[in-house]
Amino acid sequence: xxxxxxxxxxxxxxxxxxxxxxxxxxxxxxxxxxxxxxxxxxxxxxxxxxxxxxxxxxxxxxxxxxxxxxxxxxxxxxxxxxxxxxxxxxxxxxxxxxxxxxxxxxxxxxxxxxxxxxxxxxxxxxxxxxxxxxxxxxxxxxxxxxxxxxxxxxxxxxxxx
Amino acid sequence: xxxxxxxxxxxxxxxxxxxxxxxxxxxxxxxxxxxxxxxxxxxxxxxxxxxxxxxxxxxxxxxxxxxxxxxxxxxxxxxxxxxxxxxxxxxxxxxxxxxxxxxxxxxxxxxxxxxxxxxxxxxxxxxxxxxxxxxxxxxxxxxxxxxxxxxxxxxxxxxxxxxxxxxxxxxxxxxxxxxxxxxxxxxxxxxxxxxxxxxxxxxxxxxxxxxxxxxxxxxxxxxxxxxxxxxxxxxxxxxxxxxxxxxxxxxxxxxxxxxxxxxxxxxxxxxxxxxxxxxxxxxxxxxxxxxxxxxxxxxxxxxxxxxxxxxxxxxxxxxxxxxxxxxxxxxxxxxxxxxxxxxxxxxxxxxxxxxxxxxxxxxxxxxxxxxxxxxxxxxxxxxxxxxxxxxxxxxxxxxxxxxxxxxxxxxxxxxxxxxxxxxxxxxxxxxxxxxxxxxxxxxxxxxxxxxxxxxxxxxxxxxxxxxxxxxxxxxxxxxxxxxxxxxxxxxxxxxxxxxxxxxxxxxxxxxxxxxxxxxxxxxxxxxxxxxxxxxxxxxxxxxxxxxxxxxxxxxxxxxxxxxxxxxxxxxxxxxxxxxxx
Numbered sequence: 001x002x003x004x005x006x007x008x009x010x011x012x013x014x015x016x017x018x019x020x021x022x023x024x025x026x027x028x029x030x031x032x033x034x035x036x037x038x039x040x041x042x043x044x045x046x047x048x049x050x051x052x053x054x055x056x057x058x059x060x061x062x063x064x065x066x067x068x069x070x071x072x073x074x075x076x077x078x079x080x081x082x083x084x085x086x087x088x089x090x091x092x093x094x095x096x097x098x099x100x101x102x103x104x105x106x107x108x109x110x111x112x113x114x115x116x117x118x119x120x121x122x123x124x125x126x127x128x129x130x131x132x133x134x135x136x137x138x139x140x141x142x143x144x145x146x147x148x149x150x151x152x153x154x155x156x157x158x159x160x161x
Numbered sequence: 162x163x164x165x166x167x168x169x170x171x172x173x174x175x176x177x178x179x180x181x182x183x184x185x186x187x188x189x190x191x192x193x194x195x196x197x198x199x200x201x202x203x204x205x206x207x208x209x210x211x212x213x214x215x216x217x218x219x220x221x222x223x224x225x226x227x228x229x230x231x232x233x234x235x236x237x238x239x240x241x242x243x244x245x246x247x248x249x250x251x252x253x254x255x256x257x258x259x260x261x262x263x264x265x266x267x268x269x270x271x272x273x274x275x276x277x278x279x280x281x282x283x284x285x286x287x288x289x290x291x292x293x294x295x296x297x298x299x300x301x302x303x304x305x306x307x308x309x310x311x312x313x314x315x316x317x318x319x320x321x322x323x324x325x326x327x328x329x330x331x332x333x334x335x336x337x338x339x340x341x342x343x344x345x346x347x348x349x350x351x352x353x354x355x356x357x358x359x360x361x362x363x364x365x366x367x368x369x370x371x372x373x374x375x376x377x378x379x380x381x382x383x384x385x386x387x388x389x390x391x392x393x394x395x396x397x398x399x400x401x402x403x404x405x406x407x408x409x410x411x412x413x414x415x416x417x418x419x420x421x422x423x424x425x426x427x428x429x430x431x432x433x434x435x436x437x438x439x440x441x442x443x444x445x446x447x448x449x450x451x452x453x454x455x456x457x458x459x460x461x462x463x464x465x466x467x468x469x470x471x472x473x474x475x476x477x478x479x480x481x482x483x484x485x486x487x488x489x490x491x492x493x494x495x496x497x498x499x500x501x502x503x504x505x506x507x508x509x510x511x512x513x514x515x516x517x518x519x520x521x522x523x524x525x526x527x528x529x530x531x532x533x534x535x536x537x538x539x540x541x542x543x544x545x546x547x548x549x550x551x552x553x554x555x556x557x558x559x560x561x562x563x564x565x566x567x568x569x570x571x572x573x574x575x576x577x578x579x580x581x582x583x584x585x586x587x588x589x590x591x592x593x594x595x596x597x598x599x600x601x602x603x604x605x606x607x608x609x610x611x612x613x614x615x616x617x618x619x620x621x622x623x624x625x626x627x628x629x630x631x632x633x634x635x636x637x638x639x640x641x642x643x644x645x646x647x648x649x650x651x652x653x654x655x656x657x658x659x660x661x662x663x664x665x666x667x668x669x670x671x672x673x674x675x676x677x678x679x680x681x682x683x684x685x686x687x688x689x690x691x692x693x694x695x696x697x698x699x700x701x702x703x704x705x706x707x708x709x710x711x712x713x714x715x716x717x718x719x720x721x722x723x724x725x726x727x728x729x730x731x732x733x734x735x736x737x738x739x740x741x742x
Contacts, residue, residue, distance in 0.1 A: 011362075011363065015300065015312070018301065018304060019304060022304050026305050056490070059490060060487065060490075063487035064487050067485070067487055069309040069329060069361060069364050070363055072363045
């Protein structure tokens with residue numbers, strides 16, 4: 001199953017997330033992650049959805065999204081070079097003896113520690129999904145207490161809007 | 162027909178009347194806006210959350226309001242009105258149960274692309290989200306079954322929203338639009354000025370086709386040896402029946418029309434093969450399977466048409482014309498996709514269309530098959546056959562009636578044996594298959610066409626799902642002729658249980674149904690019953706001569722099946738033909 005990253009520009013209206021998410025749900029399309037926030041234009045929001053499926057499914061997703069009146073534009077970001085980033089907060093078990101090693105991992109991933117307590121460190125890492133997956137793998141041996149991931153947000157590279 | 166009001170004012174007069182900006186309530190805005198949209202009839206049911214709206218309607222003589230006896234009757238009537246007229250159907254219900262009672266009707270209209278504007282009241286905006294009395298999140302509930310919906314938060318938005326709703330409902334691929342109006346919004350006052358322009362950034366349906374694609378279709382027609390046209394509801398909805406006839410006249414390609422496409426092409430035409438699909442004609446189904454070119458005009462390759470999808474039209478190059486791009490390639494891959502309004506596409510195509518000249522042998526083959534394999538049934542002189550009744554109704558109405566149906570066997574017999582020649586003469590729930598639709602939709606169809614004969618064909622099952630609307634036929638003297646083909650059983654379920662579930666008949670017996678003649682008379686509607694052919698001819702004539710509404714019960718054979726039948730999962734050329742073939 002091919003993974004696709006699509007951007008959906010929508011009217012910033014109440015219920016619009018429900019319309020989009022409901023469409024995916026009832027037509028059996030998969031949502032791996034979804035992020036929503038303001039776009040460059042007042043009144044419009046930008047959703048970035050990571051989904052999986054073959055080309056036929058992607059075509060149907062695009063066409064069905066366009067049927068929603070509140071959807072202004074659908075962009076298949078992954079069809080072109082893109083930058084995609086996700087942010088994760090990872091609260092890891094960190095006794096004194098383990099801290100130097102954990103900080104080593106944090107440095108290597110150019111992540112940062114944003115909270116320290118007596119037994120834990122909370123790490124913030126930004127990167128593509130694979131990088132975050134890798135960092136989680138490396139922190140697992142120390143004991144992960146909680147993870148919060150934002151899901152992917154993305155833009156196409158270069159001059160094209 | 163003596164209905165409540167007579168519409169006297171033209172749109173120009175109304176605009177004149179309402180053009181002076183005036184501070185009025187949301188309810189008054191709603192009424193004025195409906196009038197400006199050309200609405201002459203609404204179907205509704207009042208309640209707490211729409212009290213202001215009904216208050217504004219008090220003494221209104223500018224349009225008809227029909228008080229149904231159930232919200233479901235109201236929305237099916239609005240649906241029938243829309244299908245039989247091409248105008249937007251409008252219904253009004255209160256919040257909570259009023260709104261949820263509309264759900265089946267909204268889904269029915271959505272599946273069949275019927276333009277409706279559905280107005281619901283809601284609790285006061287300050288109470289929304291508190292589980293207030295008669296609160297339901299109707300915009301949320303209906304999101305999957307509306308083309309669009311609005312929850313009105315400010316009365317200032319109401320004129321724009323109503324105008325947008327009518328525009329969205331009746332353009333592009335048509336469909337129901339819901340406007341949910343909290344009680345305080347319908348009471349609040351603001352300055353009203355009629356809205357005349359529409360600017361919806363995310364909504365711009367493609368009407369005109371890509372000419373290159375049309376040229377590709379024309380070339381494919383020239384090369385085709387076995388072409389066939391599959392025409393659907395899109396032909397009727399875009400008003401393209403004349404263009405379709407011209408296209409067929411020019412290309413001489415045999416044509417089959419889907420259930421919703423009936424009436425979109427004259428059934429008397431030599432090249433018309435009847436309906437395809439599960440209960441379609443032998444010739445339509447076998448021809449689709451043999452065709453080397455299939456031109457789909459405004460149909461959506463529904464599973465009841467295609468049968469087993471992987472084996473559907475295996476040899477055909479597929480042209481698909483549809484206003485909704487999402488339909489193209491959804492079920493069947495299109496080799497030549499053409500997005501556009503069917504009427505516009507055919508106008509463009511007709512300028513260059515030529516006779517399919519390699520298809521002479523095919524035409525003779527198809528015509529011979531059509532002659533050899535009409536719909537057949539074994540008639541009886543001892544008991545009434547439902548097919549015979551439909552044929553009798555067809556003959557006595559010269560095929561000119563507007564026919565509405567419910568869902569089930571009688572629906573298929575009506576589709577098979579009533580031969581339509583005009584669009585918007587056939588009102589049936591195709592996509593959702595909604596029992597209870599047949600009778601109330603006829604009321605709407607009659608309101609839209611006061612001068613035409615409207616015949617509603619129902620089974621004894623579905624008739625009991627909305628029978629309460631006999632009241633409004635009686636009170637308003639709406640002269641619908643309600644046919645009940647009473648076989649005392651849920652016939653289509655019985656048929657499947659017989660043929661697919663090895664005679665394990667489970668919960669299909671409708672014993673205990675009312676005496677339909679007495680039921681009609683209890684409402685003040687004339688009732689008739691017939692159990693044999695002589696009686697049938699006689700009571701039908703009497704019912705037709707009766708100036709008002711009438712219920713005519715035909716007691717028909719219980720165990721009759723609809724044939725041909727394509728079992729689910731079979732390709733459409735694998736038909737069970739029945740005993741008559």
